[in-house]
Amino acid sequence: MPELPEVQTVLNGLSPAMSGSVIEAVMVGNQKLRAAPPPDFISHVKGQRIVNLSRRGKYLVFILENGKAIIHHLGMSGSFRISDTGGSAKLHDHLSYTLNTGKKIIYNDPRRFGMVYLTEGDGLNEHKAFINMGPDPFSDDFTPDYLYEALAKRQGPVKTVLLNQALIAGLGNIYVCEALYLAGIHPEKKAGKVTRKQATSLYKAILQVLESAIKSGGSSLRDHKGVDGTMGYFQHAFNVYGKKGQACGMCECDVSKTGGVKLIRQAGRSTFFCGQKQRI
DNA sequence: AACAAGACCTGCATGC
């Protein structure tokens, strides 16, 4: 489910409810997540005030008063909701935080690909979730030059390389497809063959697509929802993703001749692109 | 080292 814009949307929804609040109770379900909370999770978290919430790539980070940090990844199907303490439990609720404000923050994840960590002695930066993570697209470290250099070293198709979180943190399948479309770059082009000029276009396209998705509250494919249950609506702005055989977002060509948006499979993932606008 | 493929799960859409 969630790529950077969706995680940012979740963060924006959770922050007002959680920031400064004290965690009075924690529920950890029996079913195992991909990375389940450690056994001592509750004892380190209970009674702690949440002093800061942030996002790193696709991870959410809650900093506690005792200096430890809770790290959440939503996997493919994870979502948070805010409810009253009297709210009823739902299938696939795996974790919840009851706050001193009377609100309950509930993590639900049908596919259980989500991950929950608690930092140990080492700082956040040394945590395994972040130790090899590339720059966030919105950080100062992410520049056209950085992108060009990162791609230049790689032989694989640019589409696949852009999904590597060690190069850029936060991009996922949807927004890579959309960014390559905006930049006019064919997904099968070798990363190392992307020119400096193309890298600059791609840099701009990445920021543009992420920024507009965040403004729209993320995309709501299937079950992704904001913390209040509202749906994002960025999917209405997709140019190519999920549009196999249809006209791309800015198409002036005859779909009956071109066949419209193409769907191929790269490294096991679906890639949508426009054969007219995106060139090798 | 870098890359591709498989594994991990459930739910949903599709086709018979």
Added chain:
DNA sequence: TGCATGCAGGTCTTGT
């Protein structure tokens, strides 16, 4: 209607 199949926003592990 029921059943089988394939696919889904991600990442980690395994094998080449």
